[in-house]
Amino acid sequence: MDTPMDMPYGAHRNSAPRALATEAVHAGRDDLARQGLHAPPIDLSTTYPSYDSRSEAERIDAFAATGAEPDGPPVYGRLGNPTVARFETALARLEGTESAVAFASGMAALSAVLLVRAAAGLRHVVAVRPLYGCSDHLLTAGLLGSEVTWTDPAGVADAIRADTGLVVVESPANPTLAEIDLRALAHSCGSVPLVVDNTFATPVLQRPVEQGARLVLHSATKYLGGHGDVMAGVVACDEEFAGRLRQVRFATGGVLHPLAGYLLLRGLATLPVRVRAASANAAELVRRLSADPRIARVHYPRLGGAMIAFEVHGDPHEVIGGVRLITPAVSLGSVDSLIQHPASISHRIVAADDRRDAGVSDRLLRLSVGLEDVDDLWADLDQALPERPADRRSAMTRARTADA
Ligand SMILES: *Cc1c(COP(=O)(O)O)cnc(C)c1O
Secondary structure (H helix, E strand, O other), X not given: OOOHHXXXXXXXXOOOOOOHHHHHHHOOOOOOHHHOOOOOOOOOOOEOOOOOHHHHHHHHHHHHHHOOOOOOOOOEOOOOOHHHHHHHHHHHHHHOOOEEEEEOOHHHHHHHHHHHHHHOOOOEEEEEOOOOHHHHHHHHOOOOOOEEEEEOHHHHHHHOOOOEEEEEEEOOOOOOOOOOOHHHHHHHHOOOOEEEEOOOOHHHHOOHHHHOOOEEEEEOOOOOOOOOOOOOEEEEEOHHHHHHHHHHHHHHOOXXXXXXXXXXXXXXXXXXXXXXXXXXXXXXXXXXXXXXXXEEEEEOXXXXXXXXXEEEOOOHHHHHHXXXXXXXXXXXXXXXXXXXXXXXXXXXXXXXXXXXXXXOOOOEEEEEOOOOOXXXXXXXXXXXXXXXXXXXXXXXXHHHHHHO
């Protein structure tokens, strides 16, 4: 009989559907109480003893055939790790997929997806701008041998060729927060896998698989970790694609460290609470920014969320230099607020024309709203925002006239 102790890591008996907030704190931990544990153990082993090399041979053959996680004890750290597997189980549950495969970073995750398709001879990628700057660069530079056609969502169906292996989008997109109708897009993709980078929305606000995406990618460095102290990536998908991803991960080595897996599982527990609280702060800041004459334009998705982009009439670099509470830094999704100038940093690697065509203006600032008190955040922005150049001129004229 299979006892709870024999169940694989992360397996759960409780098949009743559970709400997202419940999954966030329980998924990947279902076996703990039966093992007499409360916090998940961290397994730092790189290798595992086995006195039966015949059965090891069979397990390795099975992995080579399908990429399914080997039954029984782990084999070697690059094949899989029990602590990382807890995070994968939990994220799959939150995204509503069969499986998830974790990587050393978001870029390692995207690379693995591209390599899976390239290995099948399907190197052509259709993609919609804007994407995160380095994702754009990876495709444009063809570092992994892919060839990309950039189009808008309406052009995806026409851009697909016989050798198209993947359609890549972000929604809401980094950094403009542009949104895509994923259901309509998934329809245009036909049988070509659609990967949606869900880093900005998180499964709390959007579950792309429910709208027809085959793959959901995260830079887990952002909201999933949530505290700015772990770098990771993950792809949530069906088990068949997950097997291919594990084989690529095994062969190319972009594995996630078990300590990072532990921190990510811990981060997921508070994900719904963090995303909702930060989104409420963001919505209030959007309200105040939209009413402010120093602001030319505010970008905020209909979906909501904790990311804001805005354009100032004055010099955006003054905002970056002027904030005191908000940290001027690239990255996002942390408990504390971060602001950056995409044209200088996160999207610098994208050619200036492509960047501007994608709506990333030189005046655009991207703000990742954290969990601070919203009045403190506003006070910081308020003192950092530059006056409209016209207002400044008239203020100077007034001052000069007063002097005279
Ligand atoms: C940061 C980011 C990435 C890259 O993730 P890393 O963890 O930095 O490798 C990919 N997509 C989006 C939307 C991002 O914000």
